[in-house]
Amino acid sequence: MISSLASSSFTSTTCSSHQQGGFVRRLRPLAQIKGLSLKYQEPKNLLTFNLSKRSSTRISASLSQNLGKVDEPISENNNDSPTKVAYSATTTAHDGAFAPQSEATETLWSQISKKLDALYVFTRPYTIYGTIVGIISISLLPVQTWAELSPSFFFGLLKALIPTVLVNIYMCAINQLTDIEIDKINKPYLPLASGVFSLAEGTAITALTAMSALLLGAVFNSPPLLLGVMSIFFIATAYSVDLPLLRWKASAYLASLSIIGIRALTIPLCFFAHAQKYILGRPLAYSKPVFFTVAFMTIIATVIAIIKDLPDVEGDEAFGLRSPSSVYGREAVFWTCVYTLMATYAAAAAFGATTSYLSTKIITVLGHGLLSAILWTKAKSVNIKENKETLDFYLFIWKLLYAEYFVIPFFR
Structure with a gap:
């Protein structure tokens, strides 16, 4: 009897009803009875829960003093709420097992979201903004009248932007791909350095953006545009790749020349020529x-x-x-x-x-x-x-x- 009452005090947090002599009497769980203390030893094995002899003696003594309180009415504002146990009880025909509640597994969407966030960081977006704004700015220099800002002008501008943004991503990707160990010290938050992207994933993104940029630059049939995309590709490769006569970033002077070659020469000269001759259809004149x-x-x-x-x-x-x-x-x-x-x-x-x-x-x-x-x-x-x-x-x-x-x- 005592064993069954003790077990209910650990598994029940609601009141039960007991039919007695034609009247319904509400019984309070033992855990809600003021002054009643059910002491037990922490089970050494979660798969087996046996009360020791000393614990049973303490429960018996406590019951003899407080058994009369079982039939006391429960107040609506009872503040003696039962203690919540951070275990889920699972009873079978053989034993009662107490196991920690398992955490929810990561959803597919959260994994995709994590990869997209890493891709955003991987592309170094502040360099992409500079490329986009620069191409738009330079392309507006040959414009002389408002009428020249036609749909065909913006379509030609879009053809310049797409492959250049792709080769800009390649430029940032190849730099991170060849600097993983250095970035673990300087920029440990980057996807390859932090391990969010594997080496295979980083390599795939690098190769895909390079091939797409060069292919689109050739397809759009604008020699200045293709020259611009190829120039950025070769400068970015020479800047980062550790091969003889390359790895220009190891030299402060060659590193400066790399950025000058892209930002000060390639973008102004190539994309002005693309806008003036291949969008507006005028002879090239700087x-x-x-x-x-x-x-x-x-x-x-x-x-x-x-x-x-x-x-x-x-x-x-x-x-x-x-x-x-x-x-x-x-x-x-x-x-x-x-x-x-x-x-x-x-x-x-x-x-x-x-x-x-x-x-x-x-x-x-x-x-x-x-x-x-x-x-x-x-x-x-x-x-x-x-x-x-x-x-x-x-x-x-x-x-x-x-x-x-x-x-x-x-x-x-």
């Missing part, structure tokens, strides 16, 4: 704003190539990469880049002031003055010794590059 863009982007691309190593000093030194930050020190490199950009903004404002168009003067002078003020304010707030802050500043320089692309179409 204008002064195009050469200004080449000069400005050469400087800002050089700054990006140098300042990107500020948060990576530890990893570069561990693997023998002699970046300017590891050779000359973080502070010297940081302020040299800031002063260089400030001088470049001053030169850009002066160039804009020479134009005969009043709107160009106002936008270029005020625009570059505002950008230089923002740059100076941001630079003064950076703690150069903190990797996170120098990484944020590096990404901030990319935003300045995006902002410049918004100003470039106003040069006439």
